Amino acid sequence: MIKFNFDVNDNNEIINYKNRGMTLEKEINDSNDYYLENSIALIYKKATPINIVKCQNNKIIEAYFESKSTTDYNGLYKGKYLDFEAKSTNSKTSFPLKNIKDNQVLHAKRVILHGGISFFIIEFALLNKYFILPSKSLFEFIKNNSTSSIPLSYFLKNAYEIKRGFMPPLDYLNVLKLHLDNF
Numbered sequence: 749m750i751k752f753n754f755d756v757n758d759n760n761e762i763i764n765y766k767n768r769g770m771t772l773e774k775e776i777n778d779s780n781d782y783y784l785e786n787s788i789a790l791i792y793k794k795a796t797p798i799n800i801v802k803c804q805n806n807k808i809i810e811a812y813f814e815s816k817s818t819t820d821y822n823g824l825y826k827g828k829y830l831d832f833e834a835k836s837t838n839s840k841t842s843f844p845l846k847n848i849k850d851n852q853v854l855h856a857k858r859v860i861l862h863g864g865i866s867f868f869i870i871e872f873a874l875l876n877k878y879f880i881l882p883s884k885s886l887f888e889f890i891k892n893n894s895t896s897s898i899p900l901s902y903f904l905k906n907a908y909e910i911k912r913g914f915m916p917p918l919d920y921l922n923v924l925k926l927h928l929d930n931f
Contacts, residue, residue, distance in 0.1 A: 772836045772871045772878075772918075776821065779916035783825075789921055791823030791830060818855040819866075825921060828928075829864035831856070836871040842897035843870055845890070853890070856883040865931045869920060870907070872900065879907035880923055882931050 773793070783789040794817070802810040819833040833852055837843045848868070859866040866883035881898075885906040889898055908923045924931070 771873075772834050772869070773820070775912075775918040776834055776869065776920070779918045779920065780821070780823075782916035783921060789823060789825040789830075791821055791825070793821055794819070817851075819852055825865075825924070829859070829862075830866075830924075831859040831864055832867045832869060834869045834871070836873050838873050839897070840872065840874050840900070842899045843872070843903070844897045846896065848886070853883075853886070857887070860884065865924070865928075867924075867931065869910070869918075870903065872903075875900075876912075878910040878912070878918060878920075879903045880910060880920055880927075881907040884931070 777793060780789075780791045780793070783791060798811045800808055800811045802808075819831050821834070822829070822831045824830065833848070833856075835843070835847050837847065856866040856868075860883060868881045868883065868886060870879045870881055871877070872879075881903065886898075889902060889906070908927050910918055910920050910923050913919050
C-alpha cells in the first residue's frame with residue numbers, strides 16, 4: 749500500500765501533511781526568541797539525541813536515535829522549570845491521543861513529581877486555535893475516558909486558549925502566567 753503525505757478536505761482542497769506542525773514549531777521558536785531577547789524566560793527546543801554511524805564529506809550518511817525523545821521544549825520562567833510538548837492536528841473536532849507517546853506522558857509525570865510545570869501546546873490548525881493543556885488535565889482525561897481522541901469541547905473547558913499576536917506570535921507565557929496555580 750502506498751502512503752501519501754496529503755489528503756483532501758471537505759472543499760476538495762489538498763492538505764499536505766509532510767511538514768505538519770512545523771508552523772507551530774516556528775511560532776513557538778520565534779516566541780521563545782522574543783522571551784529570551786526581552787529577559788522574560790529562557791526556553792529552548794531540545795535536540796533529539798542521535799548516534800552518528802557513518803559520515804562522508806562532512807555529511808551524515810547513517811545515524812540512529814540513541815533514545816526515545818521526551819518533550820520538545822524546556823527552560824526556566826520566573827524561577828520555575830517548564831517542560832512541554834507541541835502538537836498539531838488538522839481535525840476540527842478532536843485531538844488524537846496517538847499523537848502523544850507513552851514516554852512523553854511518563855516524562856510529564858516525572859516533571860510534575862519534581863516540582864516542574866508540564867503542559868502540551870495543542871494546535872487545531874484548520875480552526876486556527878491554540879491551547880495550553882496542563883499535563884494534569886491530560887492525565888485526568890486519559891484516566892476517565894476510553895476514547896482514542898480528546899474532543900475540542902474538553903479543550904474549551906479544561907485548557908487555556910492562546911491568542912495569536914505579532915510579537916511574540918504565540919504568547920503562551922502570558923496565558924501560563926494567568927493560570928500558574930493550575931499547573
